[in-house]
Every structure is written in C-alpha cells, then in structure tokens.
Amino acid sequence: MPPALCALCKTERALIKRPKNHQKLCKGCFIQIFEDEVHHTIISSNLFFPGEKVAVGASGGKDSTVLASVLKTLNERHHYGVDLVLLSIDEGIKGYRDDSLETVKRNAVQYDMPLKIVGYDELYGWTMDQVVETIGKKGNCTYCGVFRRQALDRGAKILGIKHVVTGHNADDVAETVLMNLLRGDLPRLSRSTSIVTGSDASEVKRSKPLKYSYEKEIVLYAHHKKLDYFSTECIYSPEAFRGSARSLIKNLEKVRPSAILDVVRSGEDMARLVPGATQDSCRCDGKPASHQAAADDDNIGGCGSANGRTNGGEMAAMEKRLRENEAAEAGELETEITVTKIEVQRHDRPNQTNGQPKTPGTNLPVRLKQKLGTCEKCGYMSSQKLCQACMLLEGLNKNRPEITL
Numbered sequence: 001m002p003p004a005l006c007a008l009c010k011t012e013r014a015l016i017k018r019p020k021n022h023q024k025l026c027k028g029c030f031i032q033i034f035e036d037e038v039h040h041t042i043i044s045s046n047l048f049f050p051g052e053k054v055a056v057g058a059s060g061g062k063d064s065t066v067l068a069s070v071l072k073t074l075n076e077r078h079h080y081g082v083d084l085v086l087l088s089i090d091e092g093i094k095g096y097r098d099d100s101l102e103t104v105k106r107n108a109v110q111y112d113m114p115l116k117i118v119g120y121d122e123l124y125g126w127t128m129d130q131v132v133e134t135i136g137k138k139g140n141c142t143y144c145g146v147f148r149r150q151a152l153d154r155g156a157k158i159l160g161i162k163h164v165v166t167g168h169n170a171d172d173v174a175e176t177v178l179m180n181l182l183r184g185d186l187p188r189l190s191r192s193t194s195i196v197t198g199s200d201a202s203e204v205k206r207s208k209p210l211k212y213s214y215e216k217e218i219v220l221y222a223h224h225k226k227l228d229y230f231s232t233e234c235i236y237s238p239e240a241f242r243g244s245a246r247s248l249i250k251n252l253e254k255v256r257p258s259a260i261l262d263v264v265r266s267g268e269d270m271a272r273l274v275p276g277a278t279q280d281s282c283r284c285d286g287k288p289a290s291h292q293a294a295a296d297d298d299n300i301g302g303c304g305s306a307n308g309r310t311n312g313g314e315m316a317a318m319e320k321r322l323r324e325n326e327a328a329e330a331g332e333l334e335t336e337i338t339v340t341k342i343e344v345q346r347h348d349r350p351n352q353t354n355g356q357p358k359t360p361g362t363n364l365p366v367r368l369k370q371k372l373g374t375c376e377k378c379g380y381m382s383s384q385k386l387c388q389a390c391m392l393l394e395g396l397n398k399n400r401p402e403i404t405l
Helices: 027-044 062-078 097-110 120-124 128-135 140-159 170-183 186-193 215-224 241-255 259-273 314-333 388-399
Strands: 053-057 083-090 115-119 163-165 205-207
Touching (some): 062 215, 083 140, 097 115, 115 120, 128 140, 128 388, 140 388, 170 186, 186 259
Parallel strands (some): 053 163, 083 115
C-alpha cells in the first residue's frame, strides 16, 4: 500500500495525524495550519493593537515556549506591530525553576526578545522552598498560585506593560470548565473560559492565544520546529483535583477527538447564561480559517467548529428566541406594562412602605458588585483591605522561625 498523502497539499507524504481531528498532514502543512489557527484566534478576538507592548509569560515549558515562537512568527508575518517581551517568575524552587529559567534565557537569545525575571524572594521575602518547609507540601499550590498571579502583574507593571499573554491551551480550559461544573461554581465559568481576562479597573489584561490549541498539537509543533523547552514537572505539584479532571478529559478525547473543544464551547455557552457575566471568546462564529476551508468536512477550525457541531452560543440564542416567542404570544392577548422604576427593599428595613405591607414578589434581589480598590499593605488591586497574597504572607510570617544571633 502506497504511503498516504497529506490531506491538504495532496503532494507530500503524511507524517502527522492531528490529535484534534485525526487529519493526516505533512510536516509543512501541520506547522502552517497550527500557526494559521492561532492567527485566526488572535484576529477574531482582537487581542492586539499596533504599537502595543506585550509580555509573554515564559516558564520555559512547552506551552510558553511555543507561544513565544508562534507570536514572533505571526508578528513578523502578519505585521501586528506588537513589541514582545519575555516575563518569567522565579518561584525559588531549586532543581526545577532554576533549570527552567536557563531554558528561558536561551529562548530570549533565540527569539531576540528582552527578558525580565521577577522572584518571589524580592516580592514577598519568601521562596517556595521556604514556604513548603514551613507549611508542608499539602496546600502549597494555593500559595504559589496567588503569588504567581500577582507576580506577573507586578512584573508587567515594572516593565510598563498592560497586557500579558499566557500559554493556557484548550486542555487547560476544558479541565477548568469541568472543575467548576463539578464544584457547582457556574459564576466562575465566565472568567475561566474567557480568552481575555481583566477589566477597565484592572491594571493588567491577560489573554490566551493558545486557548483553542490542543496540548498534544503544541508538543508536535515544538518537536517539528525543534524548539528548546523544559519538560520536567514541578516537584511540589501534588495530586490535586485538576488531575482528576485531566484524566477524565483524556479519556473522553480517546473516544471523541473533538471532546476537548466541545467542553470548552459548552463552558462558553453556559457562561453566557450566568446573570451579569460577560463572555469574551472567539468571535468568528465557528468559521474556519483559509486552510481549514480547504480541508474535508470533518475538520475542526481554530475556534473549535466541526462538522456535526454547532458554533457556540446556542443555549443563549434558544432562550432568547423562547422569550421573544412568549412575548409575541402574550402581546396578542394582553397589554404590556413597562416598569420604569423598581424600588428595591433593603434587608435592614421591614417589608413595608408607610405602614402598609408590600405585595410579595415586588422586591427583586440585588446582586452587589465588589468594589475594586487597593491593598492597604502592598498597594496591589484588591476588593478587601488586604489582598490574597498579603493575607497568606501574614500567616507565613507568624510561623517564620525567629533567628537568634
């Protein structure tokens, strides 16, 4: 039997079977379509603007290394006009982070990008080695996660940058969606599935250009591009809840290759139904990029469109149509009454006005929004007097052994 030909170019021998849709591609077409899908995500979501200075969160791992490489390539090819900088966080983990930072330093030379390294020790006075020595391995990821998020923002502020891109991929987002569903935490879906996080009140915007890219394809891209990356897992990473979600996602992927993007799209749809939540996702309505249009009907585009699947937003659209239909039917038989002002009952007052009890159902619950301010101790943005990092540091400092001279 002759070797299979590439499904796109029809001339070169197929060497790669895409994990996303089992499409057989040659090396050149796979690299091209991977880059085109990331470009499609960037353009359809309006992630960048000309002249913007963007920090790439670089850990030395496969995701951030591929992200830096792809962004450099696309920036030059499509003339984004973006100034890219590598920003790394040194958690202070000997035998892990110190080795991965050496990879980041090589990447900075290879990609000709400036590099800024910010350490936990200089920001918080603690390294993760010291934290684990104090509290043990259980729960240490909570400390590291809070410190790292704040460290990225602080590092960006030092560089005068207001946009940080991270290497979160489709597998990461799907795992987070499942974790929030299993916890019953639907309000968090909006933040976890959004391709852009942050608001006008936030100092730093975060975005995920690799949101619709499979982890396996990121590894394939790094392999065939011969990228230099660090592959060792964190030595303090415990068997957390995310590990269970990851195993479930991988099992689903074996049965249905599109399962990862299906979960991501379902999470986006459900996030749109959460009252008061805003969803920022790929705005292409599932339309594939140029290379995907040339592929067969089973192809999955950069944003997760596929044959036999819808393009996202169907649940919200269906509810809207139902409301419109109900309003139209009611309009034939009833007179519409428009309420221009609603008096909201305060919880500290009795349910009455001028001594007369109010009719049940006239009071609507109020969803109070948190007011974003700054931490009294470090000045970092926080809705409380102290930010999460400072609260954790208070507990650590209480347990810090005193040094006697």
